[in-house]
Amino acid sequence: MIIDLSDDQKEIHESVTRICRDFDDHYWTTADEEARFPEEFYRAMADNGWLGITMPEELGGANLGVTEAAIMMHAVASSGGGQAAASSLHINLFGPHAIVVHGTPEQKKRWLTPLIEGREKxxxxxxxxxxxxxxxxxxxxxxxxxxxxxxxxxxxxxxxxxxxxxxxxxxxxxxxxxxxxxxxxxxxxxxxxxxxxxxxxxxxxxxxxxxxxxxxxxxxxxxxxxxxxxxxxxGFHYLLDSLNPERVLVGIEAVGIGRDALNRAAKYAVDRTVFGRPIGMNQGIQHPLAEAWTALEAAYWMCMRAAYLYDAGKPCGAEANAAKFLSARAGFDATTKAVLAHGGMGYAKEYQVERLFRESLLPRIAPVTEQMILSFIGEKVLGMPKSY
CATH class of the missing domain: 2.40.110.10 (Butyryl-CoA Dehydrogenase, subunit A, domain 2)
Structure with a gap:
């Protein structure tokens, strides 16, 4: 069994990353400070066809799976924009799925086409x-x-x-x-x-x-x-079509945020010299960051496993919930360690890790809490009595 991305999937990641490079730290800091929707970024993603990655091809979408959507959103979240970049897009990926599955042909054309083209939000x-x-x-x-x-x-x-x-x-x-x-x-x-x-x-x-x-x-x-x-x-039954993809996407976005923060911390640890040596030579700095890498790597592949199962039409509730649980914790832990590795400058907006840290808490809370996930797994996977 080969666990790797295909060439087409790697191209998705590279293409989205290229678009994200046009939006630097200053852009995202300003959007955060001004509480301003990242319209230019949203428009760039729409113009390049990414808003329709999971939408029907006959409506202008790419008709790809949750796996490809997860790859796209990991690229977005890990490229500096964090939750601001990811959240401006991801309702287009999971929110309308009930329409894709249960809408009439007229409804799909009327509703999905403007979403794909970025004319409506x-x-x-x-x-x-x-x-x-x-x-x-x-x-x-x-x-x-x-x-x-x-x-x-x-x-x-x-x-x-x-x-x-x-x-x-x-x-x-x-x-x-x-x-x-x-x-x-x-x-x-x-x-x-x-x-x-x-x-x-x-x-x-x-x-x-x-x-x-x-x-x-x-x-x-x-x-x-x-x-x-x-x-x-x-309606509730239709809504279920969106829940597992949402958990996968929120999870892999948390991984992306954690990886961005971790890369910034590793670079800082190489560049920052104290007592005549880079702080990255100290195991007190090096080991926590290395440990964060291992957790992020494991969480990433849990997300990809859940996405694969969903796209294959197989049961994936436990895997999607576990992916969200592991990823949210791994992302939060990585951003926390990134702030601490920066020392006092981790508290400053200049190095961005404080923004990523603040945003990394959200996936631990939404769209479902860690406690609800554990209750679901305890009941549905381990066969224990319902606890609530």
């Missing part, structure tokens, strides 16, 4: 302030009317809501207490983000300021029938 309206990871307990409700639905409710941590033209919105159409199973009675929509009916309020946060996160308040938003994805009441 989308946001993901699933999480709610009172439900959190307990998605079946969402309360945003779509009430049936003659020509569609009227929606009221709240969403939380909706990324790119300030920039988005569309929202992929999960609602209840039947109250949870009236359903046979808690996963029933939820309906998925992809519709205009009508700001006369939807207030999108930016959340100030620790890192990744360039890509906004928001609290969303929906009041009497009308959604026509043609903007419903699939059947009424099947």
């Amino acid at each position: 989308a946001c993901f309206g699933v999480t709610e302030p009172d439900a959190g990871l307990d998605t079946t307990s969402i309360k945003t409700f779509a009430r049936r009317v003659n020509d569609g639905y009227v929606v009221n409710g709240r969403k939380m941590w909706t990324s790119t809501g300030q920039e988005a033209h569309k929202i992929l919105l999960l609602t209840r159409t039947v109250p949870k207490e009236e359903c046979k199973k808690p996963t029933d009675g939820m309906t998925l929509f992809y519709t205009d983000l009508d700001r006369t009916k939807v207030e999108v309020k930016r959340i100030k946060k620790l890192g990744r300021a360039a890509v906004d996160s928001n609290a969303v308040f929906i009041e009497d938003l009308h959604i026509p029938d043609e903007d419903r994805v699939g059947e009424e009441g099947r």
